[in-house]
Amino acid sequence: xxxxxxxxxxxxxVFATLLILTAATVGAAFIDFGAFSTPIAxxxxxxxGLLVVLFFMHVWHSKKLTWLFAAAGFLWLVILIGMTFGDxxxxxxxxxxxx
Amino acid sequence: xxxxxxxxxxxxxxxxLEQQHESMTLGMWAxxxxxxxxxxxxxxxxxxxxxxxxxxxxxxxxxxxxxxGAGNTVVLIGSSLTMALSIWRAQHGDMRxxxxxxxxxxxxxxxxxxxxxxxxxHKFHDHLVPGAHFDVSQFLMPETQAHGALFFSLYFAMTGxxxxxxxIGMVALLILxxxxxxxxxxxxxxxALELMGLYWHFVDIVWIFLFPLLYxxxxxxxxx
Numbered sequence: 001x002x003x004x005x006x007x008x009x010x011x012x013x014v015f016a017t018l019l020i021l022t023a024a025t026v027g028a029a030f031i032d033f034g035a036f037s038t039p040i041a042x043x044x045x046x047x048x049g050l051l052v053v054l055f056f057m058h059v060w061h062s063k064k065l066t067w068l069f070a071a072a073g074f075l076w077l078v079i080l081i082g083m084t085f086g087d088x089x090x091x092x093x094x095x096x097x098x099x
Numbered sequence: 100x101x102x103x104x105x106x107x108x109x110x111x112x113x114x115x116l117e118q119q120h121e122s123m124t125l126g127m128w129a130x131x132x133x134x135x136x137x138x139x140x141x142x143x144x145x146x147x148x149x150x151x152x153x154x155x156x157x158x159x160x161x162x163x164x165x166x167x168g169a170g171n172t173v174v175l176i177g178s179s180l181t182m183a184l185s186i187w188r189a190q191h192g193d194m195r196x197x198x199x200x201x202x203x204x205x206x207x208x209x210x211x212x213x214x215x216x217x218x219x220x221h222k223f224h225d226h227l228v229p230g231a232h233f234d235v236s237q238f239l240m241p242e243t244q245a246h247g248a249l250f251f252s253l254y255f256a257m258t259g260x261x262x263x264x265x266x267i268g269m270v271a272l273l274i275l276x277x278x279x280x281x282x283x284x285x286x287x288x289x290x291a292l293e294l295m296g297l298y299w300h301f302v303d304i305v306w307i308f309l310f311p312l313l314y315x316x317x318x319x320x321x322x323x
Contacts (some may be wrong), residue, residue, distance in 0.1 A: 003190065005143065005187070005190045005191070006187065008187070010197065011180060011183050011187065012180075014180075014183075015176065015177070015179075015180040018176045018179075019173065022172050022173060022310075024124065024167065025310075025311050025315065026165065026169050028317065029165075029311070029315035029316075029318045029319075030318050031319065032319040037319075039317075041311040041312075041315060041316075042311070044310075044311070045308050045310075045311055047125070047306045047308050048304075049304045049307055049308070052179060052300050052304050052307070053304070054181050055183075055240065055302075056180075056182070056183045056205060056291070056296070056300045056303075057297055057300045057301075058296075062124070062176065063121070064126060065121075066125065068126060068130060069125060069128035069129065070128060071130040072127070072132060072137040073131060076132065076133075076135070076139075076152060077135050077136070077139045080136065080139045080140070080143055081139060081142060081143050081146060082163060082303065084143050084146075084147070085146045085150070088147050088150065088151075088242065095188070096107060
């Protein structure tokens with residue numbers, strides 16, 4: 001098999017970035033960002049997840065079909081959470097009983 | 100053709116190892132999508148209940164240990180590194196190195212579960228496990244105690260399902276280590292290691308989201 005082989009430094013850099021982002025999310029939790037706290041925490045978590053998917057799970061060097069599968073998983077997750085949560089949040093906006 | 104099919108690692112219905120590797124990888128991704136949907140249901144529940152009861156969730160979250168949660172995050176990210184490095188060694192044909200990194204992954208996984216075990220036993224001791232002995236009257240008003248029970252139910256359901264995935268992953272790791280030692284894999288045929296990695300990294304990603312959502316909310320929260 002002729003797969004792309006990355007160097008030790010490549011993996012160590014990903015690892016170091018993940019550690020820095022972990023420290024960042026802990027630090028941010030102790031600062032009062034008000035309504036922005038959760039979006040900040042989720043942005044950091046998504047960045048970490050993306051690093052793991054692209055570099056540890058080798059999607060970056062994979063064929064387009066693998067990219068499609070990974071993206072499909074994310075898309076369906078967005079539909080599941082987005083539509084269900086959107087329904088709950090928007091109850092009561094137009095006269096329906098709020099939850 | 101006859102030369103290719105003579106490879107013991109190649110199943111007869113595949114043209115070559117490259118095609119086999121691609122099919123195996125895509126199959127694993129398809130399985131991981133179902134896993135995303137499985138955990139997605141739990142995350143959806145979490146989003147809805149936290150949106151409804153933000154104060155009870157914040158106060159309950161403050162009962163979790165940031166130190167243990169953050170420590171376990173580092174341990175799990177470290178195990179993802181060693182998992183990735185085990186494949187990196189396999190790509191170089193260094194199967195001894197592969198075994199060393201797989202064992203390291205297994206050990207880091209055990210450390211994670213031991214810490215989790217200590218956390219769980221503390222929760223039992225502090226009456227924070229929903230059930231007959233659940234008692235959050237120390238920090239929640241009577242009318243919001245049921246909302247605290249929701250937080251801790253979700254905490255145990257989400258971390259419990261995550262821990263179960265860790266245990267399954269560790270059993271798979273043990274089997275894999277045995278097979279690598281028997282010389283089943285090589286620099287040309289290491290797809291099984293790649294699939295193990297995909298699963299392990301996925302479980303890591305679930306924790307990357309669980310940690311801030313369960314441990315880090317409401318750290319600056321003050322009663323209104």
